[in-house]
Amino acid sequence: MEEMDKNKEENRERNKMKDMPVGKLMIQMGIPMILSMALQAVYNIVDSAFVGNMKVGSEAALNALTLVFPVQMLMVAVGIGTGVGTNALLARTLGQGNREKAAKVAGNSLFLGVIIYVVCLLFGIFGVKAYISSQTVDAEVLEMGVSYLRICCVISFGIIFFSLFEKLLQATGRSLYSTIGQVVGAVVNIILDPIMIYGIGPCPEMGVKGAAYATVIGQVASAVLLLIFHMKLNREFGHGPKYMKPNAGVIKEIYAIGLPAIIAQALMSIMVYVMNLILKFNPPAQTAYGLFYKVQQFVLFLAFGLRDAITPIIAFAYGMRSKKRIQDGIKYGLIYTIALMILGIAITEIFPGAFAMLFNAGQSREYFIAAMRVISVSFLFAGINVAYQGIYQALDGGLESLVISLLRQLIIILPLAGIFSLFVRNGQMGVSLIWWAFPITEIISCFVGYVFLKKIRKNRVDVLN
Numbered sequence: 135m136e137e138m139d140k141n142k143e144e145n146r147e148r149n150k151m152k153d154m155p156v157g158k159l160m161i162q163m164g165i166p167m168i169l170s171m172a173l174q175a176v177y178n179i180v181d182s183a184f185v186g187n188m189k190v191g192s193e194a195a196l197n198a199l200t201l202v203f204p205v206q207m208l209m210v211a212v213g214i215g216t217g218v219g220t221n222a223l224l225a226r227t228l229g230q231g232n233r234e235k236a237a238k239v240a241g242n243s244l245f246l247g248v249i250i251y252v253v254c255l256l257f258g259i260f261g262v263k264a265y266i267s268s269q270t271v272d273a274e275v276l277e278m279g280v281s282y283l284r285i286c287c288v289i290s291f292g293i294i295f296f297s298l299f300e301k302l303l304q305a306t307g308r309s310l311y312s313t314i315g316q317v318v319g320a321v322v323n324i325i326l327d328p329i330m331i332y333g334i335g336p337c338p339e340m341g342v343k344g345a346a347y348a349t350v351i352g353q354v355a356s357a358v359l360l361l362i363f364h365m366k367l368n369r370e371f372g373h374g375p376k377y378m379k380p381n382a383g384v385i386k387e388i389y390a391i392g393l394p395a396i397i398a399q400a401l402m403s404i405m406v407y408v409m410n411l412i413l414k415f416n417p418p419a420q421t422a423y424g425l426f427y428k429v430q431q432f433v434l435f436l437a438f439g440l441r442d443a444i445t446p447i448i449a450f451a452y453g454m455r456s457k458k459r460i461q462d463g464i465k466y467g468l469i470y471t472i473a474l475m476i477l478g479i480a481i482t483e484i485f486p487g488a489f490a491m492l493f494n495a496g497q498s499r500e501y502f503i504a505a506m507r508v509i510s511v512s513f514l515f516a517g518i519n520v521a522y523q524g525i526y527q528a529l530d531g532g533l534e535s536l537v538i539s540l541l542r543q544l545i546i547i548l549p550l551a552g553i554f555s556l557f558v559r560n561g562q563m564g565v566s567l568i569w570w571a572f573p574i575t576e577i578i579s580c581f582v583g584y585v586f587l588k589k590i591r592k593n594r595v596d597v598l599n
Contacts, residue, residue, distance in 0.1 A: 168439035200424025211399030217301030219392020229453025241377025258287025292353030319356030433478035441524030
């Protein structure tokens with residue numbers, strides 16, 4: 135009887151991916167994913183908000199969180215990128231009806247998760263101090279940054295395995311459950327933050343260390359819950375240690391799709407790190423950029439969430455060789471992304487002062503508000519670029535996705551920001567000039583992305599019956 139119920143559930147999920155109108159399917163799958171990504175961004179915003187309101191050392195603490203943020207992003211990048219590869223490959227494999235291979239895909243992704251955690255652990259023990267000291271000479275900021283980042287790295291298995299289980303559930307159309315896990319983690323983090331930072335009840339006052347512990351405990355709670363959901367609900371394929379045995383062919387396929395996503399996310403990390411170095415001459419502007427970036431991530435994570443619906447829907451349709459469903463996936467993916475980004479621009483342009491108050495930005499306030507006003511203009515083009523990348527990944531366009539990432543986060547943005555910073559240092563222009571590098575970069579990248587989309591449609595979609 136249980137087997138029959140299991141088969142019914144599998145068929146229902148498979149039929150949904152196969153038959154449900156794409157516009158409706160994208161909303162149904164996208165909303166939980168968007169909420170999930172938004173909550174992921176909340177982790178960083180909540181930490182900064184509580185830390186910014188510490189009685190002693192709040193300015194130094196906010197600066198420390200700005201400096202550690204690139205490594206936090208890098209850990210998420212590798213976890214999510216591996217998950218993206220797993221997601222697209224698993225969805226495509228299930229679309230082809232290959233249950234045995236699907237089990238190996240899922241098992242190998244968990245094996246990769248163990249490897250990623252070991253690397254993060256070693257960096258947490260041996261590499262943290264050298265990394266923080268490259269960005270600041272302030273002893274207080276250095277101490278706070280090292281304490282926070284070491285905790286995040288040593289207990290990083292929560293965020294890594296959450297990222298993988300999230301994508302395993304999304305690939306089978308069960309995105310609601312990944313959102314439940316994310317909500318639980320965010321709630322745990324929000325409850326523990328004031329208790330551990332300020333020392334409420336029996337808990338001693340831990341300051342920045344408390345923020346780190348609250349974050350990782352929330353991440354572990356999310357990961358454990360998603361592990362349970364994965365084992366109980368993802369019955370389309372087998373589970374168990376035998377499927378975790380490394381398979382070079384499967385790992386290669388995962389990273390053929392996922393590596394561009396890892397590089398894309400990792401480039402975000404490199405970009406923030408280099409921007410911290412560019413702005414080192416002005417610590418309040420450096421802190422302001424770090425705070426703004428967290429708000430920016432909150433908006434762009436909406437686009438990332440929708441992208442995580444776009445990729446499996448189009449990948450499944452590609453596995454089925456359904457030209458109509460691929461075209462609908464592209465159309466609705468772009469329409470919904472544009473709508474989300476317009477909403478994000480409206481919020482950030484109208485309420486910059488409210489965000490500055492939330493973080494208790496202090497000396498960084500005017501730089502922060504100026505950054506909000508200028509960089510928010512780029513959200514529309516940045517969102518479209520993210521959607522393009524989701525479409526490329528679903529249609530085996532990993533190289534195109536990588537090029538867009540390189541343009542957005544390395545090739546155009548950093549030289550431009552570096553050149554603009556020379557004018558600022560010479561006193562010819564204000565810091566706001568540096569912020570204009572972001573809209574210029576996204577507009578150029580968006581034009582290139584459109585050219586790539588036309589090429590991919592012609593070569594991979596239009597040829598289908």
